Every structure is written in C-alpha cells, then in structure tokens.
Amino acid sequence: MxxxxxxxxxxxxxxxxxxxxxxxxxxxxxxxxxxxxxxxxxxMKLLDDEAVPIQLRPSLLLYWGWLGGEIFKSAVAVCRIILSRDMPVSQNLVAVDCPPKTEMGHVIFANSITLTPGTITVEAGNGKFLVQSLTDEGARPEGFAEMGRRVAHIEGR
The missing domain is CATH 1.20.5 (Single alpha-helices involved in coiled-coils or other helix-helix interfaces)
Structure with missing residues (x-):
C-alpha cells in the first residue's frame, strides 16, 4: 500500500x-x-521494488539538494577551466567502486556522476564504473566515495 x-x-x-x-x-x-x-x-501486480524502487523519503530530497550543490560547484570549476588562457585539461579514465547494491542505486549513482559537469560514466559492470574526468581534481576518489555513500543511504542501507 x-x-x-x-x-x-x-x-x-x-x-x-x-x-x-x-x-x-x-x-x-x-x-x-x-x-x-x-x-x-x-x-497488473507491477507495484514491486523494480517499478517503485525508492519511496519518497527525506533522504532522497536531501540528496537532490546536495547533488544540486555539487553540480553548481562543478559547473563553476568547468567554467574556470574553459575561460582560462591555458585550459588546464588532463582527461582521465578512472575505475570507481559502486557502493549501492540495487539496480536503481546503480542508475542513480551513474546518472549523478554524469550530471556533474566534468565527469561522465562511460561503462558500468562488475560493481565498478568507468568514469571519464576532465581534470585530475575531478578524478579524486573522495568525491565519488561521498556520492556513493549518499546513494547507498537513499537505498536504506
């Protein structure tokens, strides 16, 4: 219900x-x-965890607020790179561990990475994501770990 x-x-x-x-x-x-x-x-018996995977919880709304702040900070950083004379771009491909366990958690985590300017989830599989980053700063594992921890919290773990 x-x-x-x-x-x-x-x-x-x-x-x-x-x-x-x-x-x-x-x-x-x-x-x-x-x-x-x-x-x-x-x-039609479609109201299961796949069809309605995440109930409306305060943690989801808090995550959206946090993600909005991260998107804004990343957008400012990417704008600085684009507007600088020497354009300090150092593209990286990094393997990122995926803490969420459900498929919906994986989707939220991968889309959150892609929504953040300067990073794109290129490939997913075996509990890891391959992420392309525009700079060395954007490829730091601490940022991905924090995002993964927050997505896992949304799942209720």
Whole structure:
C-alpha cells in the first residue's frame, strides 16, 4: 500500500509540474488519471521494488539538494577551466567502486556522476564504473566515495 501511495504522489507531482494547471476541474481530472494509473499498476501486480524502487523519503530530497550543490560547484570549476588562457585539461579514465547494491542505486549513482559537469560514466559492470574526468581534481576518489555513500543511504542501507 505504501508503494501505491508513493507512486500516486510521484505521478501527481509530475503531472502537476508538467501541466501547470491549478483549476479545480483539471486538478480533479489529474488526480483521477493518476489514481486510475496506480489502480492499473496494482491490478497488473507491477507495484514491486523494480517499478517503485525508492519511496519518497527525506533522504532522497536531501540528496537532490546536495547533488544540486555539487553540480553548481562543478559547473563553476568547468567554467574556470574553459575561460582560462591555458585550459588546464588532463582527461582521465578512472575505475570507481559502486557502493549501492540495487539496480536503481546503480542508475542513480551513474546518472549523478554524469550530471556533474566534468565527469561522465562511460561503462558500468562488475560493481565498478568507468568514469571519464576532465581534470585530475575531478578524478579524486573522495568525491565519488561521498556520492556513493549518499546513494547507498537513499537505498536504506
């Protein structure tokens, strides 16, 4: 039941964000369409850990806030590199351990690395990610370890 409620809230929040309508009739139709979608998912037995892997928890919202700050800091660092005269770029490929254990944790971790300017997850497999970094500073294992620890915390471990 908690997964159904979490999915309903997430679907309605997405519907509201994408539609932008706040009129009572349209809000009612939005809620009804989300309820119908959750009902269908429930009848089809799709409300499992794969379909609704992460319930809405404060740790997820805190992670998004932290990740936003990291993206901003990385964007500033990449802008400094681009705007400097000598462009101190030293591209690296580094193997990064993946602390999250679930598939969703792997996806969140890999996408978080790729969202951060100056790094891209190139390959995933065997509990490790191959990450390309724009600079030596961006390839430090401490940053990836902190991100992995936070993603593992979201998983509830």
């Amino acid at each position: 908690a997964k159904a409620v979490g999915l309903l809230v997430a679907l309605f929040a997405l519907w509201l964000a994408l539609s932008g309508y706040f009129k009572p009739l349209l809000l009612t139709l939005g809620v009804l369409s989300c309820l119908f979608t959750v009902f269908l998912a429930f009848r």
